[in-house]
Amino acid sequence: MHRITLAGFFLLLVAALGLLWQHRFERSPEFPTYRLADLRPMASQSPALEWVGTAAESKIRLRVDREHQKVVTRLELPNINAIDLLHLRFQVSAKNLNPGKEIWDDGRALIEWHPQGGGPSWENDPFGSARFSQSSGIKERVMKPERGPAIPALRFENLGTSGDFEISFLEATVLQERLLWKVGRWFLLGGWLAWAIAWVGIRRKSSQIRTVLAAAIWLVMGVYAVVPGPWKGVQALATPLQIGQEIARAPATSPTDLKTTVTNSPPDEPVQLESVGKIPDKGDWILRVKHFLPDARPLLHIALLFFPTGLMACLVGRKSATSLAIILALATETAEFAFGFGFGRDDVFDLVCDAAGVALALAAFAYLKLITPPRISHWLAAGEG
Secondary structure, three states: OHHHHHHHHHHHHHHHHHHHHHOOEEEOOOOOEEEHHHHHHHOOOOOOOEEEOOOOOOEEEEEEOOOOOOEEEEEEOEOOOOEOOEEEEEEEEEEEEEOOOOOOOOEEEEEEEEOOOOOOOOEEEEEEEEOEOOEOOOEEEEEOOOOOOEEEEEEEEEOOOEEEEEEEEEEEEEEEEOHHHHHHHHHHHHHHHHHHHHHHOOOOHHHHHHHHHHHHHHHHHHHHHOOOOOOOOEOOOOOOOOOOOOOOEOOOOOEOOHHHHOOOOOOOOOOOOOOOOOOOOOOOHHHHHHHHOHHHHHHHHHHHHHHHHHHHHHHHOHHHHHHHHHHHHHHHHHHHHHOOOOOOHHHHHHHHHHHHHHHHHHHHHHHHHHHOOHHHHHHHHHOOO
């Protein structure tokens, strides 16, 4: 009965997490929502950029031809200063777009994060791509600079050898975090910690500190690997983010002049844009290692479960450590699916590696009890009680 009650509270905490996450942000009252139709009247003339559709339903098409092999363009947002969060709803697609020799040589959409006061360097933050005749469908993402606040600008590149890259829908909205999230997340963390403590169970007074420490390890790993997770941007969790009603439309005024603030070129001198080439992976170090060393992916997943499981086993024993580790592994893959990263063969293999990490941790724990002095061995065995 005790476990059934805890399972019910687990589901309530999941629901509370989903509710808080989807209401984490709200529109900033200082800025309107920007659409392609708002940017079209102020866009500079460029042979790389073709506007199609009506004024109210504007689309952007970047077409590769013999004269312009790498098609790059930038759109600046009107009257926007340095911000921390930018919500995007977008749809990008490709038509007969044959990619180049590099993995990034296709159609891609990015946010340029420019430092306040301008400068020669900025952060390139990709949010969408397509090749061949793919279409992304309407997606959403919350973008944030690595070193904020920063000034955002839109950048589109068609780096294929032929074909079209089209941005058929785009909304950009400046966000801020709701007070509900700022306060509620701490209550939520407390709820998860209390749940983990109850799941392990405080069996006797001397083991209370062990139980709390094991629950804290589990919670820290959950924050790192599950929600918010190791990703740089913020994804919707299964259902769209609730950012509130639109405040105002974008004003028809000139955009921030990034030509002068960033490149220091004269306002009347056209800026020749080149592709930014390879973009470093975003997110935590574990995601970057996965990308640069794909063969190390199994080892990363094994290590991700090996160390916390081993520590929890030392504190509260094998059974409690195993159950918490299994919950953590399943929650990690479930969160990836809910965030829109899908579930495939690689994820099944990840779960196998997670299981291997748990098994190795338990084996190491058993071996540790055999080789350590009696006093330490007795301390380790006390967690099994």
